[in-house]
Amino acid sequence: MKILCVAEKNSIAKEVTNILSGGSSRTRDSSYKFVKNYDFTYNFPRLGQCQVTMTAVSGHILGTDFGPEYAWGRCPPGRLFDAPLVTKVAADKDKRSQKIHDNIVKESRNADKLMIWTDCDREGEHIGWEIMHIALLKNPRLNHLGTWRAQFSHLEPAHIVAAARDPKLLDMRLVEAVECRKEFDLRVGLSFTRLLTNVYKSRGLVGDKEVVSYGTCQFPTLSFVVDRYLRVKNFTPEPFWLLNVVVERNGQKVPFTWSRGNIFDKAFVAIIYTQLLRAPNDAKITHVGTSPTSHYRPFPLTTVELQKCCSLFFKMSAKRALDAAELLYTAGFISYPRTETDRFPANMDLLSYVNKQKQDAKWGAYALKLADSGAFRQPRAGKHDDKAHPPIYPVKYTKLDTLKPDQQKVYEFVVRRYLACCSDDARGFKSTVNMEWCKEQFSATGVQVTERNYLDVYIYQLWQSSQLLPDFQQGQAANIHSAKVKEGKTSPPEYMTERELISLMDVNGIGTDATIAEHIDKIIQRNYISRRKMGTKEVFIPTSLGVALIQAFDAILKDRISMSKPFLRRALEGLLQKIARGEITRQDVVNQLLPMYKEAFTETNRMSSLLADTFTETNRRISENT
């Protein structure tokens, strides 16, 4: 029997080959230089000894487009809402897709079975379907039932062997969901992009080579930055007043906080302040207490959390962090780095991965303590599960100095985060002292950390004991050292940072783990937003074009659906998940949602002069400001 195996990328094909063949395989070139064909034999349970060829694609091979009669300029943009879709081999400049396509046709000709080894997520399932579709062109045996689907989520040998021995079928519901997404992104993206570009260009508002694009992910992303920018710009600071009281005890000066906090009425604070000053000996300690407090260990690691942490701890951009993680994954050191899951499956042997870290010079002693002296704890379980991949964890040990600098940081972080997850919470005590002075309440607090636990390995987080409070006694008079009225000002929100933008996109389902960083780059290229240094921080500021686009869309569609808010994309995502669960069909979704987009298009087209006017107006306002 001959089996053709196809992975999503060459590095996976190579690694799976290594595992299944026990290291003895023959390598042949394919028509595409970054994809190899690996030949070996393997014993499949129901088939016996088989001749296996393992090859790969490089992401999607087929693309969805419109026919030539719907090219830019050949038809009104609105026609793209009902123009027929054409699926064909993607046209890329080095003919990569065509070469990969040809390799699959050739290698599948004599195969008895096709086995799909793409990533186990929605897009991976769709790529698997593309591969099957291509293989079926010249080999009728490789239909849906002749095609196996290997399910795996990391490259540990035992796991890969298990996947090879227990193949499933392709899940066509996932394939349908992806087809649906592609249809919406294409119809809406191209029609609005052509409309916007035509309008701005005909008024001479953008350069000849420029494109004013609309994308279902680009605009919600832009909208987050614009909303924040306007909130900062429109902010008016308000003054407030508060009381600062310092009590002296055993020679130690202890600041107390006023329970009323910041007050916006100056006269009110002044009245109370006068009362206090009239009765300097009236202050009394009313309560002294100590209660346990803790810092929870972190949740298991997701992609977005990885990107946020790398941005915060190492000042590494989302793109760089993911690139480093990807390399660590293909080298077999960490599990698949694109996951939304923040809970480990119940049956996973978590302790075995702790054991593998015992040998390290920096964190080995901690791992040893976790594993061998009963300090190991089952990690907390978050609420997210993508049903495809577990949280990111260190699969295999490696010495840091074998890795490149970015990978060192990311690997060390993944390990420390994992060990922290498997540790106990940090514990301590919080002491509170309450004081009453002329019926006003004040309090002072102190923290004592007694058990550091996970903090010892998760060195990125600080929790330290504060200065010890002196020995106050309940009922005792308090010796006021000083009392002052302080004036403050409310401060505006900060401009959007990359870390916050990633969070917002993630929460609202804008883009995927792998594309969030790209959407941000795209709207920078389009001159909708720009990066700017503010002190030590880097923030995003929208351009006048970016502000105008959002404001014009909001004005035109104020009573209809919003093209700039995340609502539509989120609604689509929810419906895609229903398709994936088999509750509705792709056609149901098209019938329900496409008319709403089309209506928004018609209205935008009708009021297109407003788009240009808003831009002219924003430009004028901003140049007046500067």
Added chain:
DNA sequence: GCAAGGTC
């Protein structure tokens, strides 16, 4: 010249 999603 246009989208978003894979991948390099």
